[in-house]
Amino acid sequence: MNLNNYFWYFDRALTPSFCDKVIEFGNSCREDLAGTGGVKVEEALSSKKKKKNLLKQRNSSVSWLTDWWIYREIMPYVHTANKNAGWNFEISTPEDIQFTKYKLNQHYDWHQDAWPNPYQDKDNPNLNNKIRKLSVTCQLTDGNEYEGGNLFFDTRNRDKNVTSLIECKDARNKGTIVVFPSFVWHKVAPVTKGTRYSLVIWTCGEMYK
Numbered sequence: 001m002n003l004n005n006y007f008w009y010f011d012r013a014l015t016p017s018f019c020d021k022v023i024e025f026g027n028s029c030r031e032d033l034a035g036t037g038g039v040k041v042e043e044a045l046s047s048k049k050k051k052k053n054l055l056k057q058r059n060s061s062v063s064w065l066t067d068w069w070i071y072r073e074i075m076p077y078v079h080t081a082n083k084n085a086g087w088n089f090e091i092s093t094p095e096d097i098q099f100t101k102y103k104l105n106q107h108y109d110w111h112q113d114a115w116p117n118p119y120q121d122k123d124n125p126n127l128n129n130k131i132r133k134l135s136v137t138c139q140l141t142d143g144n145e146y147e148g149g150n151l152f153f154d155t156r157n158r159d160k161n162v163t164s165l166i167e168c169k170d171a172r173n174k175g176t177i178v179v180f181p182s183f184v185w186h187k188v189a190p191v192t193k194g195t196r197y198s199l200v201i202w203t204c205g206e207m208y209k
Helices: 016-027 048-057 068-084
Strands: 008-010 061-065 097-102 107-111 130-139 146-148 151-154 165-167 177-181 185-188 191-194 196-206
Touching: 008 068, 016 061, 016 097, 016 196, 048 107, 068 130, 068 177, 068 196
Parallel strands: none
Antiparallel strands: 008 177, 061 097, 097 196, 107 185, 130 177, 130 196, 146 191, 151 165, 151 185
């Protein structure tokens, strides 16, 4: 699918007080090693080799949130981006919110958020037969509080023979919301100093028609 806009962002959309409240709340919740679509944490922890492979692809800590006051603040921006960027995807159901913490040398290498098949989840039937369509990442930390950890997008499908990287520099501003199609390749570069906090939400919908 060719796109005119690979991402859409709202600079400093969230207030500093809201960001600080989320960080405090997220840090009070259970923290787990982050997995990937291909490697689950439980599986990775079953052997040193599997854990090493996971940490090579992704190294960060996450907590899972389902609190309505967070959705209420962020989801209107997702719908606005969907319209303004010209995607106009049919979206309906957001997944649980991922509170992510990147410390020294932690990162998330190139990946897509989209799954190859629709959800079939007995624990969350609202997602059944739906796919991830839009991803949103919210910057909770001021960019001056850490180094590295920049968000990059790969627009390679404009030309299959060229890898074109775009750094979303404004994503370092505290409170900035970035929305993008879940099939777009992206990464978070290693943090070289300090800690980067962010929120991630995936919004799902019916299969593309």
